[in-house]
Amino acid sequence: MLTSEQRQQQQRVILVTGANKGLGFEVVKKLITEPSSFKNDLILLGSRDLKRGQGAIKLLGSPSNVHLLQLDTSSRNSIAQATNEIKQKYGGQLDVLINNAGILTHEKTVDAARNVFATNYYGIRTLNEHLSPLIKENGRIVNVASEVGAWALYEMSSDLQKKYQSSTLTKEQLDTLVEDFISAIGSNRLEKLGYNSKLPYLIYGTSKAALIALTRVEAREWSGAQNVLVLSVTPGLCKTDIIDHAPGARSAELGADSILFPVNAPTNELENGQFYEDGQQKPQSCACTKNLEHLSKKQE
Ligand SMILES: NC(=O)c1ccc[n+]([C@@H]2O[C@H](COP(=O)([O-])OP(=O)(O)OC[C@H]3O[C@@H](n4cnc5c(N)ncnc54)[C@H](OP(=O)(O)O)[C@@H]3O)[C@@H](O)[C@H]2O)c1
Structure with missing residues (x-):
């Protein structure tokens, strides 16, 4: 429990999900060790275990400024x-939410897809719905995506790309796209729907x-009076x-820097709803220029 003095002294309350290892852990480490003007950040280190x-x-x-928050x-x-717990122990307000927790699968089954989407899509959608009312004015939600997402979009049919990129897309329409994708894995209809079923890491x-x-849809919904920015970011291959x-692959430290750019950059350097890597805005759809062979050995 925080004392009111601690609350006044601290500058930002930041939740990082999936921070017990990997990039999330590096992000927390950087937040507490690197010289910055935000020395008093209170960090909630999210871990499902x-x-x-x-x-x-x-x-x-x-x-003393890092607290464990159990969160699957x-x-x-x-x-x-x-x-x-955030409401009761930490004053019910967040400055920054970093949705870092994520998983990958090497299988191509409906069950594997359900599992991946439960964390990488639905989990973030639900957590953001719960926590967006707690985000303070000028706060930020940073969704950790991947360049693999931009490659997957690029490989879709132009009709499907238009649907994912529509400026009027709603969460419900996006859920339908996701559900259609998952069930098409089971019925072998991926190509018919406009997905490239041969793409490594398709799920x-x-x-x-x-x-x-989703980040673009949330940005549209939650900008406005509170001036909250919702951004997506890729850490690069780490x-x-x-x-x-x-x-x-590069070091996790560099990946953490990429994630922290949309957390720390001044508002005028960011565009709400957009996708970033190493401080640069990235296209949301782009061709893969990397050799994925060494990574795709485990693919079926
Ligand atoms: N590394 C890369 O090359 C790369 C590239 C692009 C994007 N990313 C993205 O970066 C993020 C971090 O990945 P990483 O490289 O740090 O991978 P990692 O080392 O495997 O760490 C993943 C973290 O997420 C946690 N996690 C997974 N599912 C969770 C759930 N349902 N609830 C709570 N925590 C959960 C894991 O917890 P446990 O320890 O309990 O499993 C772990 O702490 C992911 O979103 C990933 O997709 C990574």
């Missing part, structure tokens, strides 16, 4: 509990394309567990 979260905090040296982003129950990429699209520390 209490022990792994406690271990991460210990590894950081148990700083694929579970509505866990999201509701974490929301209550992961489509979940991130949906997240990039050596973490999700890609088995693939050779050729």
Whole structure:
């Protein structure tokens, strides 16, 4: 529980989901160690597993401004509990929410897709609905997507691309696109719907394309009076567990810098709803220029 003095002294309250390891952990580490004008940030380190979260905090040296928040982003129950905890223990307000938790699959089944979308799309959609009312004026929601999402969008038929990129897209329409994609995996109708079924990481990429699209919809819905920005970002290909520390990938520290750009950049350097990498706005659909062979060994 925070004292009122602590609340007054701190400058920002930041929640990072999936921060017990990998990029989320690096983001928290940078927030507490790098010299910045925000030394008093209160960080909520999200972890679905209490022990792994406690271990991460210990590894950081148990700083007094980092608190563990148990949060499984694929579970509505866990999201509701974490929301209550933020209200009861941390003053019910957030400056920044970093939706970092994410998973990848090497399978191409309906079950695998359900699992991936539960965290990479529906989890973020639900968490943002719970927490957006708690975001303070001038606050930010940063959705960690991937360049694989932009590649997946580029590989879709032009009709399907238009649907994902429509300026009037609603969350319900996006849910329908997602549900149609998942069921087409089971009925072998991916090509008919306009997806490239041969694309490496198709399920992961489509979940991130949906997240990039969701970011634009949320930006449209939640900008306005509170001046909240909703942005998506890619850390670039980084050596973490999700890609088995693939050779050729860059360090998690650089990936964390990319994630922190839309967190720390002045408002006039950002465009609401847009997609960023290393401080630059990125196209939401682009051709893959990387050799994915070493990463796709595990694909079926
Ligand atoms: N590394 C890359 O090359 C790369 C590139 C582009 C985008 N990204 C994105 O960056 C984000 C972080 O990935 P990473 O590279 O740091 O991978 P990572 O090392 O595998 O870490 C993923 C983190 O997310 C957590 N997580 C997964 N599902 C969760 C859930 N349902 N609820 C709460 N936490 C959950 C994991 O917790 P557990 O320890 O409990 O599993 C772990 O802390 C992901 O969204 C990923 O898609 C990564």
